[in-house]
Amino acid sequence: MLENKNPQRTSLEKMGEFGLIKHLTQNFELVQPSSLKGIGDDAAVMDFKEDKTVVSTDLLVEGVHFDLGYMPLKHLGYKSVIVNLSDIYAMNAVATQVTVSIAVSNRFGLEALEEFYDGVRTACKLYQVDLIGGDTTSSNKGMLISVTAIGTAKEEELVYRSGAKPNDLLVVSGDLGGAYLGLQVLEREKEVFKVNPNNQPDLEPYSYIVERQLKPEARKDILEILNKLEVKPTSMIDISDGLSSEILHLCEQSEVGCNLFEDKIPLDPTVISTSEEFKMDSTMIALGGGEDYELLFTIDQADFDKIKGNPNLTVIGHMTDKKEGAHLITRANTKIQLKAQGWNSFSEE
Numbered sequence: 513m514l515e516n517k518n519p520q521r522t523s524l525e526k527m528g529e530f531g532l533i534k535h536l537t538q539n540f541e542l543v544q545p546s547s548l549k550g551i552g553d554d555a556a557v558m559d560f561k562e563d564k565t566v567v568s569t570d571l572l573v574e575g576v577h578f579d580l581g582y583m584p585l586k587h588l589g590y591k592s593v594i595v596n597l598s599d600i601y602a603m604n605a606v607a608t609q610v611t612v613s614i615a616v617s618n619r620f621g622l623e624a625l626e627e628f629y630d631g632v633r634t635a636c637k638l639y640q641v642d643l644i645g646g647d648t649t650s651s652n653k654g655m656l657i658s659v660t661a662i663g664t665a666k667e668e669e670l671v672y673r674s675g676a677k678p679n680d681l682l683v684v685s686g687d688l689g690g691a692y693l694g695l696q697v698l699e700r701e702k703e704v705f706k707v708n709p710n711n712q713p714d715l716e717p718y719s720y721i722v723e724r725q726l727k728p729e730a731r732k733d734i735l736e737i738l739n740k741l742e743v744k745p746t747s748m749i750d751i752s753d754g755l756s757s758e759i760l761h762l763c764e765q766s767e768v769g770c771n772l773f774e775d776k777i778p779l780d781p782t783v784i785s786t787s788e789e790f791k792m793d794s795t796m797i798a799l800g801g802g803e804d805y806e807l808l809f810t811i812d813q814a815d816f817d818k819i820k821g822n823p824n825l826t827v828i829g830h831m832t833d834k835k836e837g838a839h840l841i842t843r844a845n846t847k848i849q850l851k852a853q854g855w856n857s858f859s860e861e
């Protein structure tokens with residue numbers, strides 16, 4: 513699991529920039545009809561005809577957003593693409609292309625980048641998006657990754673953060689808190705490994721949450737489900753920073769309030785048992801832990817019958833008038849003001 517100390521290492525300098533790009537991107541093929549020109553010219557060319565174009569970018573920095581001590585490069589490549597696709601799906605759009613730019617120090621060899629692109633390719637294939645470009649450069653220290661995802665939607669299909677109305681139901685896909693707890697487990701094992709490198713960690717009991725951290729998925733399937741059910745969300749956002757901060761984004765941009773019910777928040781049994789083990793409150797983890805990449809959206813009450821009983825979707829609350837504010841209704845039936853305790857890159861820890 514932990515960083516291989518003795519990998520084969522072919523120096524990047526020997527390859528030359530063009531040779532390197534060619535080598536890394538040789539096994540990618542274009543599958544989207546809108547990709548007219550991919551890698552190899554000064555710019556890529558796309559044609560979306562009558563559709564609207566949706567674009568989103570993320571920048572990931574080693575030591576801030578990922579730790580190669582427990583993040584295998586293949587997973588990192590996969591996850592870098594997934595987190596961007598998630599933003600496109602959160603607009604109710606279809607992701608069609610990505611660009612991937614990387615900066616690496618001379619600590620990285622060709623084999624490391626091959627592994628990274630292996631993950632990028634796996635994600636592209638699974639989600640049917642084309643790698644159409646990027647940039648490759650060196651860094652003085654560590655690795656930086658920037659991915660831009662491009663997608664398309666008909667104007668009337670787009671869903672913004674700003675469309676929620678009072679009395680709309682608040683719905684979330686999947687379950688929450690797993691990715692954050694998975695990270696806690698990996699951090700703990702990393703410390704154990706530092707003290708005793710012969711101690712092979714047993715991650716089996718934590719496999720679900722470790723996978724949520726290392727190999728998240730983007731919920732393209734939820735858009736397909738909603739489409740089949742003929743439900744169009746009134747507002748939507750993806751959960752990258754924890755439930756409470758995402759709810760507050762919807763409230764602020766839609767100018768509404770919200771009641772979130774603690775007993776409705778979907779938690780996997782592994783999340784419940786592991787939060788007990790870490791002496792943490794599982795509700796707090798769902799509210800504040802990041803990186804679950806589930807979709808959070810609101811629907812008109814009239815659509816409730818269409819989604820009820822779907823195992824992928826949980827109604828966790830409803831929107832209210834703005835003046836009522838945003839609250840968590842606890843299991844003990846007390847009302848607590850929601851605060852954005854989501855982790856962010858600028859918080860001091």
Ligand code: ADP
Nearest residue numbers: 533551552553554612613614644645646647648
């Ligand atoms: P330029 O000098 O004009 O920036 P590059 O030599 O960097 O061009 O890129 C040549 C082609 O290779 C372009 O199509 C670019 O998008 C693509 N490319 C460069 N780096 C990457 C990368 N890391 N991943 C995917 N495509 C890349």
Ligand code: MG
Nearest residue numbers: 646647648649
């Ligand atoms: Mg370039």
